[in-house]
Amino acid sequence: MSEIKVPFSYCKISRASNLLGCESTDLINLAIEGRIELCMMLDNFHCRILFKGSMEMADDWYSKLTFPSRVMRPLSGQTRAITKHSFIEFSNKKYFDSKELVTGVDIFNEEEGNGFIVGYAFAHGLWKVGVSVSGFEVNSTINNMFPGFSPCLSGDDCPVVQILPAKPFIENKETGRLRIDNLEFKASYDDLWITSYDIRRIIDSGYDFDSLSVLNNKGLPEFDNMGNINNQVIKSHPTAERHSKNRLDVVMAAINFKEKHQDAFKSECIKSDGSYNFTEWARQVLDRPALFPNCEIKIKSIDTVQGYISAIFKAPDERR
Incomplete structure (x- = not known):
């Protein structure tokens, strides 16, 4: 619908705003309204994974995951793409201790009740910023952002609900008390990324932001076996x-x-x-x-x- 080309799979919002001819604050507003996703790039983020489903469901889900196909930096062989841009290294990284090493679906070793299980692993790639994105509406820098994320462009197929920092929960196992002191961090516009999928949606809307569907109601893209967006299928969830x-x-x-x-x-x-x-x-x-x-x-x-x-x-x- 437009002659504007998007020469990347994702970029920082500063580049996206230049391409689209809008302000970074416009993209922030769209994310707060739930019309697009804004993400952060994670690298070796030790996380607590909340999974919706049973151990048996996790085993079946994990067996169908594949190694990321479009990654330029080295990743462990235990890494899997849970969405096109969100990756998890299914390991506790104790690679030199065979007795302590935990890999694959075995990272899930806790039941949360109410249909959830928990595992500990390492996150890489783009992950959607949750409710914290609203803090950027009035400040270009947030001094006390809490690291809570969910998979990027997950649609309704990804059972990973959210990831949180692992350290306080691991310590909680030993002490019985959970401390979340000093987990908040400083973040700015420069830490925010957007995918080409959402950029194309903006372009195809004719820059009529109000016409963009709310992702919570409309759904997110489905991907084919090669990791490409199937634009013909938008699921409702x-x-x-x-x-x-x-x-x-x-x-x-x-x-x-x-x-x-x-x-x-x-x-x-x-x-x-x-x-x-x-x-x-x-x-x-x-x-x-x-x-x-x-x-x-x-x-x-x-x-x-x-x-x-x-x-x-x-x-x-x-x-x-």
């Missing part, structure tokens, strides 16, 4: 995408409350034995709309919010 986003919103709100309202958290959400009071934690979070994107709370049920929070923060021996 509003429920799965919406639930994943709502869950992430709750988790991020819980983390922000713990870090930014420490006095209230310690007095209301810590029991006398030092364990978490998840019901009160959920209540405190729901009482603070400012913790959520656009001050909008999509989930009102204390039980549901408590379930999301406890699934992340419970000590391993407390999980059933």
